[in-house]
Amino acid sequence: MSSGHKVKIAARLRPPLPQELNDDGVRIVPNEDGLSAICVTNPRDPSQIFKFPFSSCYGSASKQEDIFERDVRPLIDVVYSGVTVTIFAYGVTSSGKTHTMQGTKAEPGVIPRVVDALFEAKAQKPQYETTITASYMEIYKDKVYDLLVARETAPKLPVRENGEGMVFVASLSTEPVASAEDFHSIFTTANKRRSVGSTRLNNASSRSHAVLTMELKMVDSQENKTLTGKINLVDLAGSENNKMTGNDRDRMAESSAINKSLSVLGQVVHALNRGDSRIPYRNSKLTRILQDALGGSSVGLLICNLAPGVKFRQDTLNTLNFAVRTKDVENKPVINERENRPAPKQHFSALAPPAPKLVPLQSAPPVAGSSRPSLVITRPTAGPSRVPRISAMGTAPYPNAERRKESGIGIVQHRNSLDKAITQQDIDERISKAVEAEVAKRLEVRLEELERQRVQDEEARRAREQTEISHDPTPEKQPDLQSLPSGLLTPLLKRHQDLDNELRRRLQELERKYERGKAEAESAIGLSPASRKKTGRAYVALARSHSEKGDLQIALDLYRKAESYVPDNVKLKERIIEIEWSVAQGKEFKPSPKRPKRSKGKRRNAKGKTGTASRASSNAPEERRGNETDDDETVENILEPIAEAGFGVEVTNSPRKQAGADVEAAASTPRKLRSGKRLANGSDDDAPSAPVKRGKT
Numbered sequence: 001m002s003s004g005h006k007v008k009i010a011a012r013l014r015p016p017l018p019q020e021l022n023d024d025g026v027r028i029v030p031n032e033d034g035l036s037a038i039c040v041t042n043p044r045d046p047s048q049i050f051k052f053p054f055s056s057c058y059g060s061a062s063k064q065e066d067i068f069e070r071d072v073r074p075l076i077d078v079v080y081s082g083v084t085v086t087i088f089a090y091g092v093t094s095s096g097k098t099h100t101m102q103g104t105k106a107e108p109g110v111i112p113r114v115v116d117a118l119f120e121a122k123a124q125k126p127q128y129e130t131t132i133t134a135s136y137m138e139i140y141k142d143k144v145y146d147l148l149v150a151r152e153t154a155p156k157l158p159v160r161e162n163g164e165g166m167v168f169v170a171s172l173s174t175e176p177v178a179s180a181e182d183f184h185s186i187f188t189t190a191n192k193r194r195s196v197g198s199t200r201l202n203n204a205s206s207r208s209h210a211v212l213t214m215e216l217k218m219v220d221s222q223e224n225k226t227l228t229g230k231i232n233l234v235d236l237a238g239s240e241n242n243k244m245t246g247n248d249r250d251r252m253a254e255s256s257a258i259n260k261s262l263s264v265l266g267q268v269v270h271a272l273n274r275g276d277s278r279i280p281y282r283n284s285k286l287t288r289i290l291q292d293a294l295g296g297s298s299v300g301l302l303i304c305n306l307a308p309g310v311k312f313r314q315d316t317l318n319t320l321n322f323a324v325r326t327k328d329v330e331n332k333p334v335i336n337e338r339e340n341r342p343a344p345k346q347h348f349s350a351l352a353p354p355a356p357k358l359v360p361l362q363s364a365p366p367v368a369g370s371s372r373p374s375l376v377i378t379r380p381t382a383g384p385s386r387v388p389r390i391s392a393m394g395t396a397p398y399p400n401a402e403r404r405k406e407s408g409i410g411i412v413q414h415r416n417s418l419d420k421a422i423t424q425q426d427i428d429e430r431i432s433k434a435v436e437a438e439v440a441k442r443l444e445v446r447l448e449e450l451e452r453q454r455v456q457d458e459e460a461r462r463a464r465e466q467t468e469i470s471h472d473p474t475p476e477k478q479p480d481l482q483s484l485p486s487g488l489l490t491p492l493l494k495r496h497q498d499l500d501n502e503l504r505r506r507l508q509e510l511e512r513k514y515e516r517g518k519a520e521a522e523s524a525i526g527l528s529p530a531s532r533k534k535t536g537r538a539y540v541a542l543a544r545s546h547s548e549k550g551d552l553q554i555a556l557d558l559y560r561k562a563e564s565y566v567p568d569n570v571k572l573k574e575r576i577i578e579i580e581w582s583v584a585q586g587k588e589f590k591p592s593p594k595r596p597k598r599s600k601g602k603r604r605n606a607k608g609k610t611g612t613a614s615r616a617s618s619n620a621p622e623e624r625r626g627n628e629t630d631d632d633e634t635v636e637n638i639l640e641p642i643a644e645a646g647f648g649v650e651v652t653n654s655p656r657k658q659a660g661a662d663v664e665a666a667a668s669t670p671r672k673l674r675s676g677k678r679l680a681n682g683s684d685d686d687a688p689s690a691p692v693k694r695g696k697t
């Protein structure tokens with residue numbers, strides 16, 4: 001039996017803004033069991049509808065209070081039981097993340113409501129002497145800044161890891177908070193420092209990810225123990241399509257950092273779901289900082305913000321796909337508890353790391369609507385721990401933060417204010433801290449060296465390969481698939497077995513090459529973009545051949561593998577959803593028929609861009625792509641070169657003449673929706689349903 005706690009998902013659709021049309025393409029549909037699902041019309045084929053069942057779905061008329069009372073308030077008791085909770089808002093730009101997290105004076109969002117609830121609960125727990133502190137940071141262009149200090153005096157802060165594997169932001173200030181009112185004034189000031197900019201889609205668009213942490217220290221003098229609970233409230237920046245946002249140069253740099261970090265977030269979730277031994281947390285500051293929330297020791301709630309309107313439709317599907325994956329991520333919540341009683345003096349070097357002890361779950365209150373773990377692990381920290389317990393989001397306040405505390409803004413006693421009588425134990429602790437800081441620093445330097453070395457090795461390897469390719473004229477050397485002229489490999493189409501073998505060989509070769517790329521072997525990030533695409537293409541083609549043979553599970557695995565190389569490919573995501581559904585339902589899967597082979601000139605004509613195909617244009621993929629829509633671009637990137645090489649094409653969007661395939665696919669699925677019955681696999685934690693026909697519900 002699993003002792004983990006799955007990340008809970010809540011999806012919220014914002015109402016259309018005054019200038020937006022409501023086409024009803026995203027809507028909430030109640031399920032028979034009292035739960036609900038988000039239904040999204042396929043932007044490429046309005047006759048198809050994707051269904052995403054979640055335990056909490058909020059429609060456009062929902063109120064801030066609804067989401068707070070149902071999904072957030074139950075977590076307040078979890079924080080008071082000494083557990084870390086992380087709530088993050090995720091969605092495309094302008095989908096309502098900041099509105100949900102911060103809200104307005106008239107409609108306060110999750111953050112102000114959480115703080116009010118923390119103080120209400122504090123008043124009801126007289127057995128504890130509770131102190132509450134806040135820290136607030138933003139991750140802007142992959143750099144971390146303290147939002148509680150003026151920007152002029154806020155250098156970028158390093159992210160570190162202590163000996164217990166706890167990631168923290170060094171030198172992040174913490175501010176004691178005496179009351180909810182005190183918090184609101186601190187928060188309002190801090191928010192003015194957040195990087196916000198205007199885009200075509202949102203005139204107050206967050207250009208950074210913001211992480212607010214409220215930490216509670218609950219000293220129980222009767223029981224001689226201290227519990228530390230924490231809640232991280234994360235307002236992520238939204239993914240962006242620069243063509244829609246109309247971003248200028250400055251905004252583009254921000255946008256690319258935002259998109260990259262969100263893409264790494266997706267890869268982390270993927271890797272966790274696959275059970276990889278290496279999770280690429282280190283590939284962005286965002287994922288490092290959220291490490292504890294994804295696959296770590298905290299309880300997680302992901303609020304998925306969705307925007308109505310057809311222009312956001314593809315992003316909405318991407319957001320929901322991310323949510324579907326995230327709900328399979330399992331955390332192992334931990335109660336942070338330590339004894340108050342001073343331990344006998346001992347030199348830090350003589351102390352062994354404390355062994356975790358299992359504590360029955362009853363000590364933690366239940367989380368509404370979630371599968372609770374049967375056990376949680378407590379970290380006993382009796383006496384001076386070998387490694388000082390450092391807040392996951394950092395301690396060591398800035399001098400000006402310290403000043404704020406002294407100036408009496410907060411009346412709460414801070415842990416560091418025990419300076420009056422320094423004991424031998426205090427001294428040992430300080431030495432221990434200094435040693436650990438030094439070790440952390442050296443480790444970081446060493447890691448940077450290793451990373452530099454890896455990059456150098458990778459470059460040298462690529463250079464070697466380049467030289468080999470240009471000097472090796474032997475005919476048996478395998479040609480690059482991308483460079484093959486169209487039609488050259490057409491005969492392979494007729495020989496599927498050969499095709500399989502060929503692709504397998506190619507994949508093995510690529511993987512062998514990649515293996516040589518040292519320790520990062522499991523991460524597609526370690527490959528150049530070209531190699532990633534190439535590998536992705538090869539997996540797609542192999543997957544297709546398996547799906548045609550009816551080996552759907554194998555095909556699905558291969559498509560998923562392809563996705564880790566080209567995580568942004570939208571059609572690939574759709575294909576995975578379709579096959580997942582077919583596998584879950586035990587239904588036959590019919591891929592859309594292959595696109596008929598056309599001359600390049602015809603292709604251009606079909607798009608209506610140019611009259612006749614010039615030789616220059618047919619040989620210039622960049623130029624071709626420039627004329628295509630975004631969707632085409634992502635598909636062409638992975639699929640087209642294979643098609644040109646004669647390996648077949650994945651076309652999800654069936655043109656009119658392929659309607660037969662759509663009708664057939666739809667005919668096998670819509671009745672379930674029509675009758676209002678849940679799909680066989682339609683439990684709360686199910687994957688989305690396959691497309692079903694509209695108009696029959």
Ligand SMILES: Nc1ncnc2c1ncn2[C@@H]1O[C@H](COP(=O)(O)OP(=O)(O)OP(=O)(O)O)[C@@H](O)[C@H]1O
Nearest residue numbers: 014015093094095096097098099202205206237238
């Ligand atoms: N539930 C809602 N009810 C009313 N208005 C909303 C709601 N959600 C969002 N809005 C409005 O939509 C606009 C965009 O919302 P918001 O700024 O919160 O989006 P965002 O996802 O944080 O965007 P970005 O990623 O660009 O920062 C704002 O004008 C906001 O007031």
